[in-house]
Amino acid sequence: MxxxxxxxxxxxxxxxxxxxxxxxxxxxxxxxxxxxxxxxxxxxxxxxxxxxxxxxxxxxxxxxxxxxxxxxxxxxxxxxxxxxxxxxxxxxxxxxxxxxxxxxxxxxxxxxxxxxxxxATAEALAATEGAGLLVDIGSTTADLVPFAKGRLSARGSDDAGRMATDELVYLGIARTPVMALAARMPFNGAWVSPMAEHFATTADVFRLTGDLPEGADLHEAADGGEKTVEASARRLLRMVGADFDAETALAARALARFLSEVALRRFCDAAAVILARSGSAAAPVIYGAGVGRFLARRLAERLGLMYRDVGTLWAxxxxxxxxxxxxxxxxxxxxxxxxx
Known part of the structure; x- marks a missing residue:
C-alpha cells in the first residue's frame, strides 16, 4: 500500500x-x-x-x-x-x-x-512543530487553531463550538460581503452604515489595497462584472450610495484601507483571546496559511509574535x-x- x-x-x-x-x-x-x-x-x-x-x-x-x-x-x-x-x-x-x-x-x-x-492542517503542524497558533485565512473563512507539545488545544470541535470560541471566524479575503464586515464606514466626512445589499465583497477591498493574491478570487464578482481596480472601486462606493468618478476614486481606496484594518482587527481580537486562554498563552509562533496569509503575517507583527509560513515548512x-x-x-x- x-x-x-x-x-x-x-x-x-x-x-x-x-x-x-x-x-x-x-x-x-x-x-x-x-x-x-x-x-x-x-x-x-x-x-x-x-x-x-x-x-x-x-x-x-x-x-x-x-x-x-x-x-x-x-x-x-x-x-x-x-x-x-x-x-x-x-x-x-x-x-x-x-x-x-x-x-x-x-x-x-x-x-x-x-x-x-x-x-488536518493543525494536526500535521503539531506533529513536527512546537507550540503555536495556526492562522489559516482563506477566501471565505479563517481558522485559528492553537497547538502545543504535539497536540491540539482548541476548545471547539464543530462549527458552532468553534465560532463561539473565535477559533472559526467567518471572514475571508475574497467572498465575504462588505455589508458583513463593518457596521459603519467613514465616507465624505461622516460615518455611513453600508447598504444591506450584496454590492461588493472583500475581494474588491483587497484588490484596491493591492493585497489580493493572484488566483485568490475565482468566483464571479458581486455584480458579475469585471475584476479590475476601477470595477472594484465602483462596487465598493455603491455600498455607501456613491458613484465612481474622478472625485470619489481616492475615497474608494480610503474605504478599502479602513475595511482592511477592520478585518485585521477582527483577526487580532480572535487571536488575542485564544492566546490568553489557559494552555495556549505561551504560543510563540503564528503559522500562516491560506490565500489571506498576508493578514496572518500582519497579525503576528501586531501581536509581537514570530511568523512562519506553512508552505515553506512543507515545500x-x-x-x-x-x-x-x-x-x-x-x-x-x-x-x-x-x-x-
Missing part, C-alpha cells in the same frame, strides 16, 4: 483543492478549482474533471470536507453523505479524515467528518500553492504517515 501515490482532497463549498504525493512521499503538485457546491453537486464533478487529468491512475485518495455546509442540503449529515457518495462513485475507495477517529472509507459517522479540514518550489491549499496537503501527509 505504501508504494502508491496519494492524493489529498479538500472539498469546500466554494473550491476543490488537491495535493499529490509521490509513492516516496514527495509533494509533486497542488491544484485548485472553483466548485460552487451551492449551485449543485454537479459542480464537484466539473471540478474533478478539471483536476483529475494530472492524477496517476494508481493513486490512493484521502479526503476532508467543509462543503456539507452549503444550503444545497437540508442538514450537514445529508451533505456529508452526498459528497462522500459522489467521491466514491467517481474515484473508487476514498479514505475520509475524521479527526481524532482517523481515516475511514465509511461516511456513517458524519459528525467526525464534517468540516474537519482545519484539524520549496510549491510553497505558495501549499500555503493556499494547506488542508489538502495536510490530509495527504497524515494519510501517508498512518498507512506506511
Amino acid at each position: 505504501s508504494n502508491r501515490p496519494i492524493v489529498g482532497l479538500d472539498v469546500g463549498g466554494a473550491h476543490l483543492k488537491l495535493a499529490l504525493l509521490s509513492a516516496e512521499g514527495r509533494l509533486e503538485a497542488v491544484w485548485i478549482a472553483p466548485c460552487a457546491l451551492w449551485k449543485g453537486l454537479d459542480r464537484l464533478g466539473g471540478a474533478l474533471d478539471e483536476l483529475l487529468p494530472g492524477v496517476p491512475e494508481d493513486a490512493r485518495f484521502a479526503a476532508t470536507m467543509t462543503g456539507e455546509l452549503v444550503d444545497l442540503w437540508p442538514d450537514r449529515a445529508a451533505g456529508v453523505a452526498a459528497i462522500a457518495e459522489a467521491l466514491a462513485q467517481r474515484l473508487g475507495p476514498v479514505s475520509f479524515y475524521g479527526g481524532e477517529k482517523g481515516f475511514s472509507e465509511s461516511a456513517e459517522d458524519w459528525r467526525s467528518l464534517a468540516s474537519a479540514n482545519w484539524r 520549496d518550489d510549491l510553497a505558495d500553492a501549499v500555503s493556499s491549499c494547506a488542508p489538502a496537503v495536510a490530509v495527504a501527509r497524515l494519510f501517508r504517515s498512518r498507512t506506511l
Whole structure:
C-alpha cells in the first residue's frame, strides 16, 4: 500500500483543492478549482474533471470536507453523505479524515467528518512543530487553531463550538460581503452604515489595497462584472450610495484601507483571546496559511509574535500553492504517515 501515490482532497463549498504525493512521499503538485457546491453537486464533478487529468491512475485518495455546509442540503449529515457518495462513485475507495477517529472509507459517522479540514492542517503542524497558533485565512473563512507539545488545544470541535470560541471566524479575503464586515464606514466626512445589499465583497477591498493574491478570487464578482481596480472601486462606493468618478476614486481606496484594518482587527481580537486562554498563552509562533496569509503575517507583527509560513515548512518550489491549499496537503501527509 505504501508504494502508491496519494492524493489529498479538500472539498469546500466554494473550491476543490488537491495535493499529490509521490509513492516516496514527495509533494509533486497542488491544484485548485472553483466548485460552487451551492449551485449543485454537479459542480464537484466539473471540478474533478478539471483536476483529475494530472492524477496517476494508481493513486490512493484521502479526503476532508467543509462543503456539507452549503444550503444545497437540508442538514450537514445529508451533505456529508452526498459528497462522500459522489467521491466514491467517481474515484473508487476514498479514505475520509475524521479527526481524532482517523481515516475511514465509511461516511456513517458524519459528525467526525464534517468540516474537519482545519484539524488536518493543525494536526500535521503539531506533529513536527512546537507550540503555536495556526492562522489559516482563506477566501471565505479563517481558522485559528492553537497547538502545543504535539497536540491540539482548541476548545471547539464543530462549527458552532468553534465560532463561539473565535477559533472559526467567518471572514475571508475574497467572498465575504462588505455589508458583513463593518457596521459603519467613514465616507465624505461622516460615518455611513453600508447598504444591506450584496454590492461588493472583500475581494474588491483587497484588490484596491493591492493585497489580493493572484488566483485568490475565482468566483464571479458581486455584480458579475469585471475584476479590475476601477470595477472594484465602483462596487465598493455603491455600498455607501456613491458613484465612481474622478472625485470619489481616492475615497474608494480610503474605504478599502479602513475595511482592511477592520478585518485585521477582527483577526487580532480572535487571536488575542485564544492566546490568553489557559494552555495556549505561551504560543510563540503564528503559522500562516491560506490565500489571506498576508493578514496572518500582519497579525503576528501586531501581536509581537514570530511568523512562519506553512508552505515553506512543507515545500520549496510549491510553497505558495501549499500555503493556499494547506488542508489538502495536510490530509495527504497524515494519510501517508498512518498507512506506511
